[in-house]
Amino acid sequence: MTINDLKFDSNGLIPAIVVDDGDGSVLTLAYMNRESLEISLEKKLTCFWSRSRNRLWLKGETSGNYQHIKSITADCDGDALLVRVEKDGPACHLGTDSCFTNEIFESDDAEAFSVDGLYRLLCGRKTSPKEGSYTTYLFEKGLDKILKKVGEECTEVIIAAKAEDKRETVYEIADLMYHVMVLMTEAGITPDEIKRELASRHVIDKKVKQEKMT
Secondary structure: OOHHHOOOOOOOOEEEEEEEOOOOOEEEEEEEOHHHHHHHHHHOEOEEEEOOOOEEEEOOOOOOOOEEEEEEEEOOOOOOEEEEEEEOOOOOOOOOOOOOOOOOOOOOOOOOOOHHHHHHHHHHHHHOOOOOOHHHHHHHHOHHHHHHHHHHHHHHHHHHHHOOOHHHHHHHHHHHHHHHHHHHHHHOOOHHHHHHHHHHHHHHHHHHHHHHHO
16 A cells, blocks of 8 residues: 555545554554655654644654654555554653543453553543542642652662561562652653663673673
8 A cells, every 4th residue: 555545534634543663552643644644754753744733743853752663554444544653752742651641431351560551540640630549649749749658668668678578578669669650750751761771771781791701
């Protein structure tokens, strides 16, 4: 299939569902016209048509959060696109990994746990507070409260580890990780940023090991 085979709507637009090439999570829904699609193919970066600003919009041109295209696939009717990307930063203008954070319904047998899934849930609690939610309570209390909880959980991890209680240590580390992720959400830090930082240290660590061996 080529661009000529695609079915643009009466406004010359076609919806583009953007997903993370790494974990398959949906990042955003945007629109392309023929020109923006051609630019996307040429630059291998997502370029959309902004309906609100009535102009072309290269994702990341102001924020630096570019989306590097891995593949573009049309649906069976040729009137919608699936764009797989590797992103440089948050996909949403609100600073979240995904634009889809406002939970409307979740069944009892929802998707299996993942760090990225938890982060999306936390972002949803921040943008759409839920009455009775502990996470919402933390966001309402603000940064100082969140930092206090991170500090408390660090202490609990140390106490459990010092006692050589594996089960309790696992429990407290989970508490710490949750509160750290609340802090990340509050600060606008995404899991991808942490992963990239860890990856850069992994490379450095390998170099250090190699130097010691020579």
